[in-house]
Amino acid sequence: MTDEEIGLAKAMLADGIKNDAVHFYFNRADRLLSPGRITQIKQGKYGAAVPAASRAEVDAFVADWKSRQPAGAVPTTGHPADAETIAALFEVVGGSWKVRLGETDKAECKLNFRLAPLDRFAGVIKTIAGFANNKGGYVLFGVRDETLIAEGLQETLFTDTDPAEINRALVGSLDPVPHVTKVTVAIAGAEIGVLYVEPHEHAPVVALKGIGNIVSEGAIYYRYVGETRQIKPGELRQIIAIREQRAVAEFSQRMMRVAGGTEATLNLDTGAVTGKAGAFLIDRDLLPTLQFIREGDFSEAKGAPALRLVGDVEAVDQQERDRIRVIRDAVTPDAVVRNFLRDEVVAHPGQYLHAQAHGANKWLPIWYYLRQANVEPEVMAAELQERVATHPSSRDAVVRRLQGGDSAFKDHPGRPAQLREAFARGEVVAPAGVADDLAFANAVMGLPAAQSNIAQFKPLLLACLDRAQGHDQRSGLRRSAIYRAACRVDELLHR
Known part of the structure; x- marks a missing residue:
């Protein structure tokens, strides 16, 4: 200041x-x-x-x-993606609202938004990569780049686009994938679309493939003042130096914790895990099968990454060796649905909710695991809102459901409606095969609150899920319907 x-x-x-x-x-x-x-x-x-x-x-x-403030401005929390923070990028000049500092190393202006075909989005992908490799920044849609005046979006395409679609475009184009937040703000009555790009903590972000004549495969883009282009040697050396500094700092901190007895060491040759409080031995035959899964804040300071050991381990003391099993595996969407349908009691139910912030699936059971975790919905919603999500739209969908905003209920006409009428009469017939699974799942989505014996639908949906494990589009469509149907059963039984 x-x-x-x-x-x-x-x-x-x-x-x-x-x-x-x-x-x-x-x-x-x-x-x-x-x-x-x-x-x-x-x-x-x-x-x-x-x-x-x-x-x-x-x-x-x-x-x-x-x-200099847009009408209706209110105090900002200071988060870069807050509507009020974004509004502060603009000021009145000559009776028009313009970008305050112009196109800089943190702001890029686009009049129109087009996600498809991908060639039309290539310039934005390039800019996003450049922002992620520098200090982050804003792609502003509805702002004419020649004049910097906020003219507003002429179509609803930006507003109507699911953030998951934008993320899918980035997943196929960049690695690692930048974290992008989609926001719509009103500037003096003009609707402006904004993609806020966070600086990536594991830069450099690299282009996976060529897109038109704009993005080149293997290129590293960097945001300079007013333009995005391939990185210069100086900036690349700086990114590498920062990564090295971070790696050395993390290694030093971890070694200090090991020396202090708060962490253990694993010998990958012998399988011996040794710490201050004791030791255990991992069978050598199991060492090649071990998985190291990066997760957030489950054992260290909140928000800090940690590694969880998954596999069969053997405890060791001076007297005896007892075989034990680490129960929890990597939480996948399939595991979230299957464990619910099987009525499994899981070791870490809270992780089955946290994991939903990092996948594209918006419909997975939540209330069953919330009860096991013995946590109030508003507490879990607050926890999820504080987390950095790989898929913010999926996290937000879970938060809305926890807050009572969304329901898995969906009233499908036709064959599903006929099945629901049969359900109401107590006539629940298991689907005979793949041809019946989609109609059955769609019927379950529309179950009313008065439906009796809700639990009987669990094994039937599980059988449907077993038949929907293919990699083709139809199997994916059936899985999506089954997942949402499971959510409807979940909210009727446990909400």
Whole structure:
């Protein structure tokens, strides 16, 4: 913060304005300011020698600030993807709302949005890769790049596009996949579409394939001021240096924890796992089958990644060896549905909810696992909202269901409606084969709350799922229907 800003903040704090409100005046999209900075000013730890501004200076500053804000602006939390933070990118110039700093290394303007065919989206993919390899940034749709004026989107295509479709385009084009948040904001009545790209912690992001004449296979793109192009040696060396520094820091921290006894070491030659509290031995025959699964915050500080050992292990002490089994495997969508349909009691039910933030499936059972975890819906919803999700739209879908906003209920006409009428009469006949599975699952989606003996549908859906394990499109369609039908049974039994 400049001395002038510090003086203004001091005067506002002296007038009794709360810290978060003061923070709102000085936080900008192009310069995100930590709320702790305002606390430091209030405590005299930051800018202690700067005098407070006068009342007239504060009034003039506030009046000027308000004249530059979109109508209806409210305090921002400071998150880069907040609508208010994005609105702060714009200002009034000559009666028009324009991008405040123009096209920079953090902002790119596009008048129109097109996801398909992929060639039409190639320029955006290239820009997203460039932002991810630098400091992150915004792709602004509905803004004319020549004038930087917010004209607004002329179609609803951006609003109607599922974020999962955007993610699928990125998954097939870039590795590692950048984290992108889709937002729609109103700037003086003009609807602006925004893709906020986070800086990737495992850069460089590399193009997997060529797309038209814009994206080249194997290229590393970087966002420079006003343009995205292939990275220069200096920036690439910087990315590599940062990765090396992070790897050394993580290794040093882990070795300190091992030395302090808070973590154990695994000898991959002998299978011996040794720690301060004791030791166990993994059978040598099992060593090649072990999986190391990266997960968030299940055993360390919240939000920190950890590694979980999955496989058969053998405990060792001085007296005896007992065979034990680590129960939990990698949580897949299929496992979430199957364990519910089989009434399995799982070792870590909360992980069956957390895992849904990292897959494309929006319809997986939740209430069954919530009961096992003995957690209130609003508590689990808050946990999920705090997590960095590989598929934000899937996480948000789970949150909406936990908050009572969405239901798996869907009323299908035709054959499914006839089956529901039979269900209501107590006539539940198992589907005879693949040809009947889709209609049966669609019928189960429409089960009313008054339906009796809901549990009888579990083994029937499980049999349908067993027949839908192919890799063809029809099998995928049946699986999607079965998953949602399982969700309807889940909410009727356990919600």
